[in-house]
Amino acid sequence: MAAPPVSGPSETARVEAFSDGIFAIAITLLVLNIRVPPPDLTGHGGTLLPALLRLWPAYLGYLISFLTIGIMWVNHHSMFVLIQRTDRYFLLLSVFFLMCIAFLPFPTAVLAEYLPEPKGRRVAVALYSAAFVLTAMAYNALWWYAVRWGGLLDKNADREAVVTISRRYLIGPIAYAISFGLAFINAWASLAVHGVLAAFFVLPVRKPTPRRPAM
Amino acid sequence: MAAPPVSGPSETARVEAFSDGIFAIAITLLVLNIRVPPPDLTGHGGTLLPALLRLWPAYLGYLISFLTIGIMWVNHHSMFVLIQRTDRYFLLLSVFFLMCIAFLPFPTAVLAEYLPEPKGRRVAVALYSAAFVLTAMAYNALWWYAVRWGGLLDKNADREAVVTISRRYLIGPIAYAISFGLAFINAWASLAVHGVLAAFFVLPVRKPTPRRPAM
Amino acid sequence: MAAPPVSGPSETARVEAFSDGIFAIAITLLVLNIRVPPPDLTGHGGTLLPALLRLWPAYLGYLISFLTIGIMWVNHHSMFVLIQRTDRYFLLLSVFFLMCIAFLPFPTAVLAEYLPEPKGRRVAVALYSAAFVLTAMAYNALWWYAVRWGGLLDKNADREAVVTISRRYLIGPIAYAISFGLAFINAWASLAVHGVLAAFFVLPVRKPTPRRPAM
Amino acid sequence: MAAPPVSGPSETARVEAFSDGIFAIAITLLVLNIRVPPPDLTGHGGTLLPALLRLWPAYLGYLISFLTIGIMWVNHHSMFVLIQRTDRYFLLLSVFFLMCIAFLPFPTAVLAEYLPEPKGRRVAVALYSAAFVLTAMAYNALWWYAVRWGGLLDKNADREAVVTISRRYLIGPIAYAISFGLAFINAWASLAVHGVLAAFFVLPVRKPTPRRPAM
Numbered sequence: 005m006a007a008p009p010v011s012g013p014s015e016t017a018r019v020e021a022f023s024d025g026i027f028a029i030a031i032t033l034l035v036l037n038i039r040v041p042p043p044d045l046t047g048h049g050g051t052l053l054p055a056l057l058r059l060w061p062a063y064l065g066y067l068i069s070f071l072t073i074g075i076m077w078v079n080h081h082s083m084f085v086l087i088q089r090t091d092r093y094f095l096l097l098s099v100f101f102l103m104c105i106a107f108l109p110f111p112t113a114v115l116a117e118y119l120p121e122p123k124g125r126r127v128a129v130a131l132y133s134a135a136f137v138l139t140a141m142a143y144n145a146l147w148w149y150a151v152r153w154g155g156l157l158d159k160n161a162d163r164e165a166v167v168t169i170s171r172r173y174l175i176g177p178i179a180y181a182i183s184f185g186l187a188f189i190n191a192w193a194s195l196a197v198h199g200v201l202a203a204f205f206v207l208p209v210r211k212p213t214p215r216r217p218a219m
Numbered sequence: 220m221a222a223p224p225v226s227g228p229s230e231t232a233r234v235e236a237f238s239d240g241i242f243a244i245a246i247t248l249l250v251l252n253i254r255v256p257p258p259d260l261t262g263h264g265g266t267l268l269p270a271l272l273r274l275w276p277a278y279l280g281y282l283i284s285f286l287t288i289g290i291m292w293v294n295h296h297s298m299f300v301l302i303q304r305t306d307r308y309f310l311l312l313s314v315f316f317l318m319c320i321a322f323l324p325f326p327t328a329v330l331a332e333y334l335p336e337p338k339g340r341r342v343a344v345a346l347y348s349a350a351f352v353l354t355a356m357a358y359n360a361l362w363w364y365a366v367r368w369g370g371l372l373d374k375n376a377d378r379e380a381v382v383t384i385s386r387r388y389l390i391g392p393i394a395y396a397i398s399f400g401l402a403f404i405n406a407w408a409s410l411a412v413h414g415v416l417a418a419f420f421v422l423p424v425r426k427p428t429p430r431r432p433a434m
Numbered sequence: 435m436a437a438p439p440v441s442g443p444s445e446t447a448r449v450e451a452f453s454d455g456i457f458a459i460a461i462t463l464l465v466l467n468i469r470v471p472p473p474d475l476t477g478h479g480g481t482l483l484p485a486l487l488r489l490w491p492a493y494l495g496y497l498i499s500f501l502t503i504g505i506m507w508v509n510h511h512s513m514f515v516l517i518q519r520t521d522r523y524f525l526l527l528s529v530f531f532l533m534c535i536a537f538l539p540f541p542t543a544v545l546a547e548y549l550p551e552p553k554g555r556r557v558a559v560a561l562y563s564a565a566f567v568l569t570a571m572a573y574n575a576l577w578w579y580a581v582r583w584g585g586l587l588d589k590n591a592d593r594e595a596v597v598t599i600s601r602r603y604l605i606g607p608i609a610y611a612i613s614f615g616l617a618f619i620n621a622w623a624s625l626a627v628h629g630v631l632a633a634f635f636v637l638p639v640r641k642p643t644p645r646r647p648a649m
Numbered sequence: 650m651a652a653p654p655v656s657g658p659s660e661t662a663r664v665e666a667f668s669d670g671i672f673a674i675a676i677t678l679l680v681l682n683i684r685v686p687p688p689d690l691t692g693h694g695g696t697l698l699p700a701l702l703r704l705w706p707a708y709l710g711y712l713i714s715f716l717t718i719g720i721m722w723v724n725h726h727s728m729f730v731l732i733q734r735t736d737r738y739f740l741l742l743s744v745f746f747l748m749c750i751a752f753l754p755f756p757t758a759v760l761a762e763y764l765p766e767p768k769g770r771r772v773a774v775a776l777y778s779a780a781f782v783l784t785a786m787a788y789n790a791l792w793w794y795a796v797r798w799g800g801l802l803d804k805n806a807d808r809e810a811v812v813t814i815s816r817r818y819l820i821g822p823i824a825y826a827i828s829f830g831l832a833f834i835n836a837w838a839s840l841a842v843h844g845v846l847a848a849f850f851v852l853p854v855r856k857p858t859p860r861r862p863a864m
Binding site: 011020021024025028029032033034035036043051052054056057066067070071074075077078081095172181206 | 233236237240244245248253307311316317318321322324325326328329332333336338339342343346376422
């Protein structure tokens with residue numbers, strides 16, 4: 005209790021709201037990467053449908069990034085069920101984590117542009133994986149700070165659940181690092197790791213919440 | 220009570236806030252589809268007014284999409300008056316639903332670009348309708364999960380109102396599917412379905428809210 | 435009490451939050467209308483400073499639109515101090531009002547592009563004023579519905595303050611209509627009305643809020 | 650009872666929410682300044698990696714602006730722990746402050762474009778510093794109004810902490826003014842001031858919060 009928390013429970017509400025804002029904006033900006041095919045390209049000879057189909061890398065990037073950021077939001081959400089307080093360093097770690105989240109539309113745009121190009125594909129997928137390595141590391145830093153240094157958890161938080169969650173979160177940076185390495189061997193295999201990881205994080209933790217009496 | 224809810228009433232608040240954020244951003248990004256006519260196009264010989272009038276498909280797309288998303292927001296809103304709890308799967312279905320909402324600026328942009336082009340018009344309107352079919356299906360999935368599987372409704376929710384709402388929501392995917400089919404016959408008739416549907420969903424349900432004592 | 439309100443006080447919170455979201459996004463998107471001068475234009479012979487100064491119409495548009503939308507937000511805010519409930523029609527009027535707010539970045543962008551062009555200037559300013567006429571009308575519709583039809587005000591709202599506010603709000607559409615007419619005579623005089631109006635709405639109402647004991 | 654506050658504690662919540670919205674959007678729009686290298690530029694002879702590396706000024710601008718805005722958010726946050734009420738003028742000062750925040754993506758974009766160009770570099774860095782001078786001044790105006798004129802602070806706010814905070818906030822405009830002057834001598838030294846300042850504001854105030862009993 006040497007370093008006093010910035011404020012009471014309402015503080016957590018404001019970090020959550022700010023985080024939700026950035027999650028919501030970053031996830032919604034992803035759609036700007038899907039560009040309308042210009043009429044002059046589709047006009048002479050071609051039709052709209054094949055031009056729309058050629059945009060598949062943009063759709064794929066939208067799908068993977070949206071689901072991954074969305075699932076991160078769901079987990080960030082579960083994290084804040086356990087976190088009861090904030091302090092200055094936690095807020096700063098949050099800013100760093102949110103800087104990673106807000107950056108994700110860029111590697112997604114690069115992916116959408118270069119996935120069909122044999123030359124740039126590997127670098128594009130590697131950049132994409134690297135951005136997620138960084139984001140997952142920032143996410144873990146946030147969690148570890150709250151658990152270990154900051155002592156920001158709810159006193160009644162189920163210790164066992166905390167350990168399970170901690171282990172689970174570590175899978176993120178490791179798997180994305182593998183995906184980064186795979187990018188230089190096979191871009192598609194690397195992308196597949198992103199899909200598998202999203203599916204994995206959809207699964208609930210066995211003990212997802214602190215025990216609490218029925219409300 | 221086998222599958223414990225993620226948390227208490229404040230949880231619903233956070234999904235609502237996140238959803239509102241994405242609704243608000245997606246709906247506001249629509250305006251970016253209305254592009255300022257470049258001065259060199261209007262400068263020599265032409266004037267600004269006809270150039271602005273030629274943008275009518277962009278205005279029309281803005282109007283239909285804004286109203287439809289706005290009305291969906293109003294209904295999403297009414298839905299959460301009845302929903303009292305959330306769980307992990309509900310959050311994930313929400314992410315999927317919001318992925319559809321956040322995608323809508325793209326088909327709207329395609330519509331704005333290709334509505335005046337006889338060649339691309341049908342495909343543009345079909346894409347537009349297809350996006351709304353998907354969105355309406357995700358919306359229904361959200362509702363049905365809350366009612367049937369998740370048991371997330373307020374215990375005091377008026378059963379009759381729930382049934383009325385359930386039937387009413389089903390009209391969405393069916394009507395948009397009809398609109399999708401119509402797109403290949405007549406693009407304008409297909410768009411008209413969107414207008415009629417927006418008007419229909421504006422009408423209140425006979426029993427819109429659970430009975431509650433005067434506050 | 436014939437038309438039951440959608441819900442309790444928390445409902446107002448959600449409309450406010452959604453409105454705040456759209457206000458915040460529309461107001462922040464305005465900056466996208468200020469385009470970075472391309473290096474090839476400034477590179478040969480010219481320097482960056484004059485290129486930045488040539489962007490003055492974009493800065494002016496940003497300034498007027500930001501302040502006007504910002505002041506509307508402040509007033510919208512004061513409005514909701516008096517409004518206690520919402521109903522379906524109020525939400526729909528809100529959607530219509532927010533459609534106007536979210537549209538404002540477009541006429542601002544047109545203004546920024548065509549203000550220095552003698553040919554398009556009048557039409558650009560007329561469009562700008564017309565957009566504000568519509569927005570101010572929607573704002574008044576929202577207020578009048580809450581006061582007259584919906585009966586959504588706080589029972590303890592100071593009647594005199596309500597009358598003062600009602601009269602004051604009517605100045606908006608009238609002044610913007612004058613500004614619209616002026617646009618065809620003198621574009622600068624028309625813009626000046628926007629400035630004067632913003633300054634006017636900054637002034638507090640004589641009786642801005644119900645008296646309450648010092649907290 | 651002479652000058653009644655606009656409302657109770659919930660008012661502060663709405664300004665905070667609106668501010669958070671604008672902070673969140675402005676900070677997330679920064680990523681739009683990092684443009685995907687067009688394939689035709691990287692295609693012939695070159696590869697994607699060097700094209701991505703050439704974007705370093707855009708990454709640097711993103712990093713500095715994101716961290717600075719993020720830290721401003723953290724401090725704005727601490728400010729509102731002490732502020733208990735709002736009034737009309739405080740809201741208007743908030744609108745002005747937020748106009749500065751929402752403008753920041755523009756000078757960041759100019760910086761990203763002109764930092765590698767020897768000709769425009771100094772002007773770009775000077776514009777960047779000038780924008781932060783203005784923002785820091787608006788931030789101080791907000792704080793001073795709350796403390797001196799508005800009397801909006803929590804009655805129990807620690808006077809000593811208020812004085813410490815006030816002094817500390819004054820460092821912002823002064824340091825950015827120095828950075829502005831330095832821009833004309835050495836652009837890199839000027840940018841370094843931004844980095845140092847961000848690091849300085851990360852440090853906690855000795856007495857960061859009002860003394861309050863353990864909750």
